[in-house]
Each structure stands twice: as structure tokens, then as C-alpha cells.
Amino acid sequence: MFFEAQNLTKRFGGITAVSDLSFSIEREEIVAIFGPNGSGKTTLLSLIAGVVRPTAGILIWKSRRLEGRPPHEIAAAGIVKTFQNPQLFAELSVTQHVMIAAHLRLQRQLGVRRIKTLFRADGGSAELADRVDHVLRLCRLTELRDEPAVSLSYGAEKMLGVAMALMCEPELLLLDEPATGLGQEEIRNLDGVLRDLRDHGTTLCVIDHRVGFLGRLADRAIAMHHGSKLAEGAPGDVLRDAGVVEAYLGRPHA
Amino acid sequence: MKRLAWLLLFAVPLLVHDEVVLTILVFTYILGMLAVSFNLIFGYTGQLSMFHAAAFGVGAYVTELAMTHLGVSFWVGMLLAALFVEGISLVVGSICFRFKLREFYFAVVTLAFSEMVRLVVLNWNSVTNGSLGINLTTKPTIWIPTQGLIPVEGTRMWYYLSLVALMAMVVTCTRIVHSWMGRCFAAIRLNDGLANALGIDVFRYQLVSFLVGNAGAAIAGALYAYYLGYIEPGYLSIDQSLAIVAMVLLGGRASMIGPIIGALILTALPHIINFSAELRVMIYGLILILTILVMPKGIVGTLAALRAAPAAAGSYAKRSDVL
Secondary structure, three states: OOEEEEEEEEEEOOEEEEEEEEEEEOOOOEEEEEOOOOOOHHHHHHHHHOOOOOOEEEEEEOOEEOOOOOHHHHHHHOEEEOOOOOOOOOOOEHHHHHHHHOHHHHHHHHHHHHHHHHHOOOOOOHHHHHHHHHHHHHOOOHHHOOOEHHHOOHHHHHHHHHHHHHHOOOOEEEEEOOOOOOOHHHHHHHHHHHHHHHHOOOEEEEEOOOHHHHHHHOOEEEEEEOOEEEEEEOHHHHHHOHHHHHHHHOOOOO | OHHHHHHHHHHHHHHOOOHHHHHHHHHHHHHHHHHHHHHHHHHHOOOOOOOHHHHHHHHHHHHHHHHHHOOOOHHHHHHHHHHHHHHHHHHHHHHHHHOOOOHHHHHHHHHHHHHHHHHHHHHOHHHHOHHHOEEOOOOOEEEEOOOEEEEOOHHHHHHHHHHHHHHHHHHHHHHHHOOHHHHHHHHHHHOHHHHHHOOOOHHHHHHHHHHHHHHHHHHHHHHHHHHHOEEOHHHHOHHHHHHHHHHHHHHOOOOOHHHHHHHHHHHHHHHHOOOOHHHHHHHHHHHHHHHHHHOOOHHHHHHHHHHHHHHHHHHHHHHHHHO
8 A cells, every 4th residue: 555544534623624534545646636725635735744643543654654753754754745835944045945855865865874975075965966957947946046035936936845845756745736826837837747757656646726737637636625525536527526516616506 | 265364363373472462362262162163053053052151161170070080181081071061962952852942942941951050060069169160280282293292381372272173163063054964954943844844853953953062162161261271160151151142143143254253352352441240241231232233144244245235236237127
């Protein structure tokens, strides 16, 4: 089993954000999660990434239990999440962001030997230069590479979030509304980047309200409402599901 | 440019024969080490540690105790002191970082630990001689090719010893700051939630920064004590912690040179104008307040901003040309 959630529940005080949810993700597929605002999508990704702890239920990643482990261990195990509201290191440049995100790569590549790079003048950044260039090009950030993150547009901030996540080289990448704030051209690029990732062996789980973009991209979709699973299946079928339409648009009058 | 500056500093005793100036510089270098090591924790990792004076004082005391009771040389004593301080720091740091204490809370708890250590030093008369302190009669020795093992005596020898020590500290800290480890520190300072999400073990690197910084303080403490010739519990006082914070804020926390400039000004000031000890603490407080209000980036940060300002205006003009 690649990834599985069983009876996952998260309560914040009296509010149940995720309620008894079970689903699984297969290797190298793109799973879309649909649902109106407040249906628990973001909480679900936060639970998987370890940012919040589940109230009940279990998470299984490659036959090991995941729940209750801190975010950095989950990231090191191969699951990385991007943030819905771009999270950045304000004053640092785009390149510096991606360099910081290379931490896990360096850790995997060099292990304890990375201590030795401390005695070199470049501090271990030579190993990363090519990879940093590649990721920046992929996310169309090359021209902005020396800009401080505070000066970026919302769309560029989102792409920087994706770039940092790519630098972590996850096996399972969780994307929280990656297309929000992007223009048509940028969405097409994002679509290409994500398909390319999948083709190279990364599994994706994506939340977005751009149902057109995500519907075409995903292999499978899960629709959520009030923290529970409403429908699951091929994206087209899920989006046409009467319950899903009603959750999104409300019950038709007359 | 930087190499030239270091070379110039090595040439100072050849050009300047005023003992007072050289003495001020020796104190500047040793306190500069203290400020630079503090800045690794405060400026680069973003943790306002009030434990630095304790690490400084314990470093001094343990060096002396190791030399007296174990009969080791100054350098071995200093190494043992650094190890001892690492032990205490591991306990204090683990507690603070495990409970995710931030900013004000971290400062208060480390201050409490610092006071605990000071009270032990003050009251453990049989070992530390309490408030009277200990007079140090021995000197560190160094080996010089033609002369063999000789004690470090006189302002000139101390000048070179402290300058080399400061240089070693600056080089070490610069390497760390510009490495992947420094990137982890910056990530923790700027957004620890994001750092965590990117796989950085925040607890571990907070602790590493705390340990490296405190080891630097212990070494500075040993040198300071043996230059001055006596140790007393005042080394571990809140005043000392405050002085370190003042040096870093005044000089500028975003650079390696800033804390050294801060150390120079706050060391030279009492010599230029004769202050009483009470007045000195007040002056530190005043400098702290004024720096935070008038130039929060410190001297180095403010100068850098002034130098960058015309350039930024130029690039703005270029952009408006395009429009």
C-alpha cells in the first residue's frame, strides 16, 4: 500500500473539519480533491503533512504509520505539502528559498558527510547549483531568481512554493490550490510541470477550485463536503455527480 | 578587502605604541568574540538568548578550576570549559526548544537559567570563592619556534593572541552562516513553520546554533579572565548579558562585523569618558533604546542601507524609463 488514510477525523473544539474519512492513493497517480470552501480539504492535507494531528484515525505511508510524527520527519519520509497562502522567508531571494528547500536533498545525498562541507568555502552549495537552475527554469522563476520574495506577485509566490516543494524531491506531493492567482498561461505551465512530475514517478494530490484545470489533470477525484467523502471516481463523473453539484451550487429552486 | 583589513589589524601594534589604545583593542577583540558568537544565536537564528553571560562566566571559572585542580594547561582547561558549557547548554537548550519557547519567553527562561548558574557560582564559596572571586596568577603559554614555550604576557602578545582568536571565531561563524547549516538557521529565524515543512528539524538546528554560540562564549570567557587576571560572579550578571545585546544591536545584527564594531564602541566609550560602573549600565540601556528607535538595523545595517539607497533609486529610474 502506497498511501492510505483510515477513518481520519479532526475536530477543532466543537467543529469537525474532517469526519471519519477513508481513502487511498496509488503510486504515480494524480488525485484531485474537490469540495466547496470549508469542506475540510486544507485540513486533510495538513493532517497528512503532520502540520495538525488527527483526533482519530490512522495514516499509513508505505506500510508505516504516519500520524503524530512531526512535519520534518514526514517531509524526510517523502511527503511534502505546499501552502494555500504562500509561506516564504520574506527578505531572502528566490534562489535562497530554493537553496533552503534543498536541505533534504543534501541530507539524502551526503548524509553525515555534509558536516564536511562546512569546512569548504562554498558550504556545500556547489552540489546544488545545477538542480537549483533546473527547478527555477521549470517553475519559470529564472528571471526572478535574485529578487527578494517580498517583491513577488501572488502568482510568482505560488510558483516559488511549488519550486521549494520540488526541491524536496517528494514521492507524494500535496498541493493546496496551486493554480489560485495564476494566469491562463501560468496555469498551462503548471499543468505541464505537474504532468512531467507524475511521468517521472511523483505521486500528486491536488486541491483546487479551478475544476477545469484539475479535472483534466487528475486521474481520479475525491469530492468532500462537511469533512466527509461525498463521491470518488473519474474526475468527470465526480464533477457531474448530483450530490457534488448540489454541495457546490446549492439545491436548484423550483 | 577583508584580508587587507585583517592585515592592517595585525600591523596596528607596529604603528600604535599607546598602551591604552592596545588594551582597548584587546578587550574589543575578546568581547567581539563574545558578541559574534551571541549573534549566531540571536542575529542569524533569531533566538534572543540571555544565557550568553552565563556561558562566558562558566567558561572562565571552569578553565581556572581545571588548571588548578587537574593541573592541565590553559588550552586544555579552556577546551574542558567549552565542553562543560556545552553540557549545560544542552540541558538548557533542550528544555527551551522542546517547549518551543519563542522571543520574549525564550529570553525570560534563559535569563532564569543564567541567574540560577550565577547564584551557584556566587554561593559555592569553597570552589568559586564567592563574591570575592579568584585572582589568576598563571598565564596561558604559547609555543614559539625559537623561544619554546613562553607565557603570554604584556599587551602586545595579548593583542596578537586575541586577534587570532577573534579571527578564528569570525572565520568559523562565517563558514557556518554561508553553509547549508546557516541556511537552516535563517529559515528558522524567518519562518520556522515553513522550515519544518521543508524537512528542517527546527529543534535540532536551534540547539546546534545555541551550542556553537555558547562554546564561543566559553572560549571568550577563558581569554577574558586570563587577560584581566581575576574572575568574579559579575561575569555572569544580567549587566553582562545586556552589554552583549547592546553591542550586537548597536553594531548591527545582520552582519559579522557589526557586533565587533559594537564591541569596540562600548569598550572604548567608558575609557574616553570616565564613567562609573552604575552610569555605564545606564549608558548601555540608553544606547539600546536609542538604537532600537533610531536605527534598528544598527550601524552596519544603516550604513549598508544608505549605500544601497542611491543604487535603488537608479534602478527605479530605469524602470520608469521603460514605462
